[in-house]
Amino acid sequence: MSLHLTPASPDCNFTVTQCSHIFPEALGNIEVGGATAKEYEAATVWTILKRFGYEDICTELASAVQGANLHRLENILTLDMRIHHMFDKLKLWFEAVEGQPNCYNIELAPSLGRPPFIPRRVQFVSHHPGLPLPSPRYLEVHAACCRIAHMSGAAEYLDLIYRRMEELQVLANNGGSADVLTFALHRRLAVVEPV
Structure with a gap:
């Protein structure tokens, strides 16, 4: 069996990527009335989103108790594993570039500086036209959480x-x-x- 792999050029950089959820997968692993720390934290996140007027996001993502809606493509990014870690820790976020759909400036927590492997701007594209890109609203909420955490x-x-x-x-x-x-x-x- 032949795989027909294309050899990499010598100047090509490699990285390991991971599937990353904008709203974490853990927010869906709750039971109604559950009393564990994770269930309480997840319920708190959904409550805060509703109180800030994001009921539509709650409906889209939290309507499936077991979290199936959290796996929708609009809530997924494929990120370098180092960037994924910073994204999950609210140390990296995407700020929309006005007038350029699906184009984002990559912002970092003030304490990080700018590591050389993180570009200043990214353009999300789909190589399959029928598949959705990450939701600008989800990324907007994530960015707001990051800014608040670091400003305070x-x-x-x-x-x-x-x-x-x-x-x-x-x-x-x-x-x-x-x-x-x-x-x-x-x-x-x-x-x-x-x-």
Whole structure:
């Protein structure tokens, strides 16, 4: 059996790509009335979207309890695995270029600088005309979440707290780990007694 592969040119750059959801796949893995941390967080995201006027997005993506709608092509990007990680961590987002459909400037969290493997602009295209491109509205909501997280400083603080939670084996005698304990307790209480 012959595969007929085309040899790569010596100056060609390679990367590993991954399927990336604009609205994470975890938002669909919930049960109505569920009480786990992930179910509570997912319900909170849908509630916030509705309160900010994005009921249409909730209807499109959350109507299937098991998350089948989250796999629609409008919610999917194929990204370099490093870019995928930054996108999921709200450290990278796409800003629409006015007057140029499906063209986006790639914005980064201020702390990142600009790694050489990240272009400044991208144009989404479909090589199959019948298949939809990523939804500009979904990307707009993701970008807004990123901007808010970095403008408020919340992203850096949460990164620090999560890192300290993972590394901390015992609480400090001087109260230096009180913020980590408080965060962990609030998170646990939110799961037990959802608002």
